[in-house]
Structure formats: C-alpha cells, structure tokens
Amino acid sequence: MSPWVALLLLGSSLHFDTLTYAAEKGQTQLYARVGAALEHFSDLPLELSRASVAPPVVLGLSFESPPEGGRGGGWGDLHFGTPRHALEAILGGGIGVWIDLKPTLLGFGIEFESQSLLTQAPVRGTPLEGSRWAAVARLQSRAGLLRPFADFKILSFNDVTLSEAEGIQTEISWNLSYLLRPGVRFELGPILAEGSLGIYSLGAAAIASDQFGYYIGQQAVYRPEAGAGVRLGAAELWLRAAAVFPTRSDSEEFLLQAPVYLNDYLMARKSLFAEVRCEF
Amino acid sequence: MRILTKTAVLPALAAALLAGCGQTSITQTLPLETDTYISSADEANHSELEYVLASRSASLEERIILKLPTTDKDTDETLEEILEQGLLFLFYMPFEVMARIISCSDEILRPENLSSATIVLDVDASRTIEPALSGKLQLNLLAKPWWQSASWNRAHPFSKKGLWSTPGGDIDPSVSFAANTTGTSGSATTVNFDITTYFKALISAEGRVPHYGMLVSSANPTMAAVSLRSTQALSTFERPRVLATYTGNCSPSGYGTHLRTYHLGADPAVTNQLIGN
Numbered sequence: 001m002s003p004w005v006a007l008l009l010l011g012s013s014l015h016f017d018t019l020t021y022a023a024e025k026g027q028t029q030l031y032a033r034v035g036a037a038l039e040h041f042s043d044l045p046l047e048l049s050r051a052s053v054a055p056p057v058v059l060g061l062s063f064e065s066p067p068e069g070g071r072g073g074g075w076g077d078l079h080f081g082t083p084r085h086a087l088e089a090i091l092g093g094g095i096g097v098w099i100d101l102k103p104t105l106l107g108f109g110i111e112f113e114s115q116s117l118l119t120q121a122p123v124r125g126t127p128l129e130g131s132r133w134a135a136v137a138r139l140q141s142r143a144g145l146l147r148p149f150a151d152f153k154i155l156s157f158n159d160v161t162l163s164e165a166e167g168i169q170t171e172i173s174w175n176l177s178y179l180l181r182p183g184v185r186f187e188l189g190p191i192l193a194e195g196s197l198g199i200y201s202l203g204a205a206a207i208a209s210d211q212f213g214y215y216i217g218q219q220a221v222y223r224p225e226a227g228a229g230v231r232l233g234a235a236e237l238w239l240r241a242a243a244v245f246p247t248r249s250d251s252e253e254f255l256l257q258a259p260v261y262l263n264d265y266l267m268a269r270k271s272l273f274a275e276v277r278c279e280f
Numbered sequence: 281m282r283i284l285t286k287t288a289v290l291p292a293l294a295a296a297l298l299a300g301c302g303q304t305s306i307t308q309t310l311p312l313e314t315d316t317y318i319s320s321a322d323e324a325n326h327s328e329l330e331y332v333l334a335s336r337s338a339s340l341e342e343r344i345i346l347k348l349p350t351t352d353k354d355t356d357e358t359l360e361e362i363l364e365q366g367l368l369f370l371f372y373m374p375f376e377v378m379a380r381i382i383s384c385s386d387e388i389l390r391p392e393n394l395s396s397a398t399i400v401l402d403v404d405a406s407r408t409i410e411p412a413l414s415g416k417l418q419l420n421l422l423a424k425p426w427w428q429s430a431s432w433n434r435a436h437p438f439s440k441k442g443l444w445s446t447p448g449g450d451i452d453p454s455v456s457f458a459a460n461t462t463g464t465s466g467s468a469t470t471v472n473f474d475i476t477t478y479f480k481a482l483i484s485a486e487g488r489v490p491h492y493g494m495l496v497s498s499a500n501p502t503m504a505a506v507s508l509r510s511t512q513a514l515s516t517f518e519r520p521r522v523l524a525t526y527t528g529n530c531s532p533s534g535y536g537t538h539l540r541t542y543h544l545g546a547d548p549a550v551t552n553q554l555i556g557n
Contacts, residue, residue, distance in 0.1 A: 046437050159359070165327050165428045166314055166512060173359040206362035207438055208355055211314045211347055212427050213368040214438050253439045 026065040031079075031277040033058040037268035038241075041251035046162070047122040048255070049085070053267040056081040056090055066098055066105065066142070073098035075107065081262050089117045090262050096136065107138040111153075113262050127172055127259035130160040134179075146184055153179035157259065168209045172256065175203030175218070179264075183225075190231040192238070198223030205257045216253045221246045223266070238275040244268065305395070305527045306388050312399075312520040315346035315511050318432045320448065327428040330513050331404045334417060335505040336498035343448060344508065345422065345430055346399075346520055347493035348482070371425065371490040393528040397479035399494075402518040403469040407507030417460040417506065418499040419473045422492045423452040449495045459499050468518065471508060479524065 035055030044053065060079030067073035074097045081090035096109015114131040115123075123129050133156045140149035155177040163170040183196025200223070205216040227240035244266055246254040260266040265273075316327040317334070320341045326332070332344040351358065351370040358370050403413065410416060424444075427436035435450070436442040444450050455478055463470045473496075482489055496508075509518040 043440065045439075163428060165325070168314060168428070169355050170427070171355050171359060173363060175363050204363055204366065206359045208358040208362055208370070209427075210351060210353075210355065210358075211349065211370075212425055212436070213358060213362055213370045214425070214436065215362050215366055215368060216439070217366065250440045252437070252442075256438060 026063070027279050028061070028063040029277045029279050031058075031060050031062065031275060033060075033273055033275040035265065035271055035273040037271050039270040040268050041255060043251045045252040045256050046126045048126055048128070049122055051085040052083065052122050053128070053255070053261070054084040055265050055267070055271060055273065056083045056262055058262065067100035073100070073105075075109065079263075083118065083123065083261075085123070086118075086120045088120060090115050091117070092263055094134075094136065103141060103143055105138075105140050105142050107136070107140075109136050110134065111136055111263070115259075115261060125162055127157075127160050127162075127256055128261050130158050130259055132157045132260075145188055146186055148182070148184045150183070151179070151181045155179060155260075160259075162207065163209075168211060170207065170209035170212065172205060172207045174205045174257070177201060177203045177258075181223075192227075192229035192231060192236065194225075194227040194229075194240075196225050198225065202254075202257045207256070216257050219246060219248055219254065219257060221254070221258065221266070234279040236275075236277040238273075238277070240273045240275070241271070242273075243270050303527060304388060305525055307523055307525040308389070310349070310522040310524060311516075312346050312511055312522070313349045314428065315344065315520060316428060316430055317342055317344045318430055318448065320432050323431040323433065325429045325431070327430075328512055330510055331407060331507045332496075332510045333407070333505055333507050334496055334498060334503070335410075336501065336503045338502075341448065341498070342505070344496035345426060345449065345493055346496070346511075347422075347426075348479075348491055348522065350491050368425075369487070371492060372485075372487040388526050388528040390526065390528070391480055391484040393526040394476065394480045394483070395525050395527040396474070397476045397522055397524045399473040399475055399520065399522055400463070400465065401471045401496075401520050402465060402509040402513070403471060404507035404509055405469070407505065409504035410506045411504075413460065413469070413471055413506060414462045415459045416499055416503055417471060417473075417496055419457040419460070419475070420449075420495045420497070421452040421455045421478070422495055423450040425492050448497075451495060452492075466517075471506070475522070479522065 034057050037050070037054055040050050040053070044050070058079050058081040060077060062075070062077040064075045065073045074095070076093070076095045078093040081092070082088060083090065090113070092111070092113040094109055094111035096107050099106040099108075111134040112131065115129055116131050118124065118129045135154045137152045138149060141147040157174040157177070159171050159173045161169060161171050177200065179198070179200040181196050181198045183194060186193040198221075200221050202219045202221060204218045207214040222245040223242060225240060225242040227238055229236055229238035242265070248254065255267065258266045265271055314327070315332055316325070317332040318326070319333075332346075333342045334344050335342045350372065353361070353370065361369060399419070424435055427438070429437055433444060433447050434442050435444055457478070458474055461472045461474075463472050482491055509520070511519050513519050
C-alpha cells in the first residue's frame with residue numbers, strides 16, 4: 001500500500017478538463033484530442049516500441065451539470081480511443097457528483113480506463129493492455145479570472161498477464177497509486193490558459209511467475225503541464241504541453257510501474273496535445 | 281504444486297513389505313521447470329523450444345540456462361508476497377518445499393543423508409554434432425535472476441538491472457562443479473552433472489541460500505553443437521531433472537528402498553520404482 005508520503009498528481013487535465021470547470025450552466029461537449037511525444041524515454045521495457053507508446057487519438061463526450069439553487073450537480077464522460085500503432089479500441093469514462101460549497105465546488109466520482117481490447121503486438125503481453133479504476137475528488141473555485149483547483153485520485157491497476165511461455169504464467173501486479181494535482185485556470189473573454197503541477201506516488205509493482213520474481217519500489221513522479229486555449233463561440237481550442245520527471249533513472253521500471261497511456265499520459269518525457277471541444 | 285509427487289500408497293506399501301534394518305538408499309527425481317538457451321548471435325527467446333543448445337566457436341557461442349524449482353506457491357501468492365514485503369522469497373527453497381520433497385516420515389530422506397545429486401539432461405541426438413560429450417560441458421551457478429526471454433545480453437526485460445553484467449550470463453564464482461559425465465536413460469544418452477555438495481547445502485539451508493539458476497556451456501574453446509532435451513520436451517521422462525539419492529540406516533519400522541520420480545512442468549507424472557538394499 002503506497003504511503004501518503006507524497007501527494008500525487010497525475011496531469012489528467014486531458015480528462016479533467018470536463019469536470020475541472022463546472023460551467024455556470026449545464027453543458028454537453030463533444031471533444032477530440034491528438035497528441036505527440038516530443039521526447040521519449042531512453043529505454044522501453046519488454047518489446048514496446050516508441051510507436052506503441054505514442055499518445056492515442058481520442059474522441060469523447062462529456063456533460064456537466066453544476067449545482068444550483070440547492071440542487072446537486074454531476075458530471076460524466078465517455079471516450080473512445082485508438083492507439084497510433086494499430087486500429088484498436090480503447091474505452092474510458094467517468095461519472096461523479098458536484099457539491100456546492102460556495103464559493104467552491106467539491107466533486108467526487110470514479111473513472112475507468114480499459115485497454116484490454118488491445119490485442120496486437122507489441123502492446124499485447126505488456127502492462128499497456130491492462131485496465132484501471134480510480135476514485136477521484138476535485139476542489140475548484142467556480143468564479144473569478146483565476147480559478148485554482150486541486151485534484152486527488154486513487155488509482156487501482158488490474159493485474160496483467162505478461163506471458164504464458166513454457167506453461168508458466170508471469171503476471172504483473174500493482175499496489176495503489178495516489179495522485180494530487182494543484183493548478184489554476186485563467187479565463188478572460190475568449191482567452192483560456194491553465195497550469196498545473198502533478199505530484200504523484202506510483203505504487204510498488206511486482207512481476208512474478210512460479211520461477212521468477214521482480215520488485216519495483218514505490219516512486220514519486222512530477223508532471224508539470226501548461227495549456228493555452230481560445231474560445232470561439234461554442235468551440236474551445238486547446239494546446240497543452242507536459243513533461244514527466246520520475247525520481248529514479250530507470251525508465252524501463254517506470255513505464256512498467258505507470259502504464260498510464262490514455263487520459264493521464266505518462267509514456268513520454270515531453271508531450272504535446274491538441275484538443276477541440278464543441279458544446280452542443 | 282508440481283514439485284511434489286503425487287505420493288502414492290503403493291510405494292509405502294511396497295516399502296513396508298520390504299521393511300528391514302540396515303543401510304538403504306532412496307533416489308528421488310526432481311524435475312526442472314524452466315530452461316532456455318542464449319546465443320551470442322541473436323536475442324531471440326528460445327524458452328519454448330523442445331531442446332536447448334550449447335556450442336562454441338570463434339564466431340558463435342550458445343549457452344544453456346536452467347533453474348532448480350524453489351517455490352511451491354502459485355503466481356498470485358507470489359505477487360502478493362512481493363508487494364507486501366518487497367522481498368523475493370521465491371528464490372529461497374523454503375522449508376515447506378523441502379518438507380514435501382522429504383515427505384516420508386522415515387529417517388532416510390534427510391539433507392544429511394544425501395549421498396549424491398545429479399542433474400540429468402537427455403541428449404537430442406538428431407541435433408547434436410559433437411561426437412563425444414564426456415567432459416565437454418561445464419556447469420556454473422548464475423548470480424542473478426533471469427526470465428524466460430533471457431538472451432545473451434539480458435537476464436530479463438523489466439529494468440536496466442536486467443542486463444547481464446557480463447554478456448552471456450553472470451556467473452557466481454563461489455561455487456564450482458566438475459565437468460559433465462555421460463550416461464544412459466533408456467535408449468538415450470544423457471549428460472550428467474554432479475551437484476551433490478551444492479544441492480546438499482541448498483536443501484540444508486532451509487530458505488537461507490538463494491538459487492537463481494545454472495549455466496551450461498562449453499568447457500573448451502571450441503565445441504560443435506550439443507542439443508539436449510528441454511523442459512518443453514514432448515516426453516516428460518526426457519525433461520531435465522535432478523536425481524537425488526539418500527542413504528541411511530532405517531529402523532525396523534522404516535521404509536525399504538524405493539525410487540520416487542517427480543516430474544515438474546506442464547504434465548507432471550510420477551513413477552515409482554523399487555530398488556533393493
């Protein structure tokens with residue numbers, strides 16, 4: 001069990017963008033997102049290639065209903081993705097509630113990400129084909145030019161079978177990971193901006209079979225992110241840049257420990273994302 | 281788990297019929313569960329082949345890696361243990377495994393009574409080129425864990441620490457073994473390594489001495505290909521195994537002599553053979 005040693009942040013702005021800013025009135029948005037890894041980690045584990053860990057293309061639908069007039073609010077998201085190395089399905093989403101704590105909002109919910117439909121090499125037989133659940137909480141200001149927020153997540157990764165060679169099953173399993181991300185969003189007319197610093201603690205991971213075992217200890221990771229956007233009518237255009245700084249230098253261990261590929265992307269040292277959101 | 285025999289009543293009954301005093305010998309066969317071979321020419325995974333290769337020339341070397349079974353836990357238990365304690369107990373032959381191997385309550389099957397332990401590997405004649413095998417192969421102890429995809433440069437693919445410090449395998453110099461002898465098993469020629477001293481120390485340690493595996497390689501600068509049956513061989517009786525013989529005095533109520541065979545791997549089977557005093 002990962003200790004509360006470090007508060008964890010996982011720059012999940014890609015997902016949390018929907019619930020980060022509970023709109024003044026309910027809204028439903030369709031969004032599309034593409035990304036690129038600007039700088040990969042030097043070494044990849046197993047038989048993963050740079051193409052296989054590149055950010056996937058995502059298409060999603062989100063809704064928000066902020067609390068008002070004593071009525072509670074909620075949020076939801078459902079998204080589909082496909083990795084760049086092959087046309088395969090990735091599914092994710094979340095649902096939660098908002099509680100009005102004037103002048104702030106408090107949100108609680110759950111998320112899931114499933115990559116278990118990824119059947120093609122080299123992702124097959126790696127932690128990337130797994131799935132995860134998360135309990136999420138978000139505190140955010142709902143008014144003003146500068147709107148600070150703080151996210152907290154507890155992530156649980158499902159065990160993944162890495163190999164069944166020689167009739168011997170090798171699996172990887174993880175302890176819980178914890179994520180905390182303080183940030184601030186700026187809105188001035190059509191100008192949008194956002195910055196956050198992710199501090200997160202990745203739970204220990206174990207790889208084992210009847211004849212082999214390997215332990216990867218808990219690790220803190222830092223993920224700063226900055227984004228700039230513009231609102232054009234019902235649409236928002238965003239460009240976000242992020243960097244990932246594990247505290248240990250073994251990138252193979254890190255990528256096994258943090259198979260966060262969709263939504264919260266941790267697979268590259270530096271990445272860039274473009275996103276379009278349309279309200280309807 | 282597969283380490284242990286499906287201990288049958290038959291050997292006990294037969295032994296009871298032969299019960300008597302005096303020195304007796306019991307030979308156990310402990311099958312190996314995982315092996316592969318690594319090649320200086322490629323990084324391919326050879327773990328699922330029915331054979332393993334050893335050879336050496338100026339341009340190519342192939343070495344065999346194998347490991348004695350050291351745990352009786354399944355994968356889920358092992359994962360849980362590693363995550364909870366951050367330690368890898370599975371490389372230490374635990375007392376409960378030894379208690380099962382020495383599952384008889386007689387006085388003979390004890391570590392101190394181990395009189396010989398031999399690794400036996402069946403020769404795959406169809407792929408072996410080297411004409412005379414006695415003394416051609418050497419056995420060394422490995423100094424770090426390895427996974428099934430082990431290659432010439434890497435013990436496992438999960439970390440930078442998975443690289444061998446020395447390409448071709450990290451050898452533990454504290455233990456040495458004599459070069460191989462040859463024997464027969466049925467109609468097959470076998471390659472045998474005497475590991476009596478080491479095996480006795482391992483089973484006597486009761487979980488205090490780690491075992492990561494062994495390396496079989498050419499004892500000479502050049503050697504043509506030697507192919508041995510692997511843990512994936514179609515016939516379980518041809519798979520790599522350890523023959524351990526215990527010799528001691530039995531009491532009037534003790535067992536007589538019997539041979540018990542344990543086959544690990546996908547299809548364990550047990551044979552029981554009676555041998556006289």
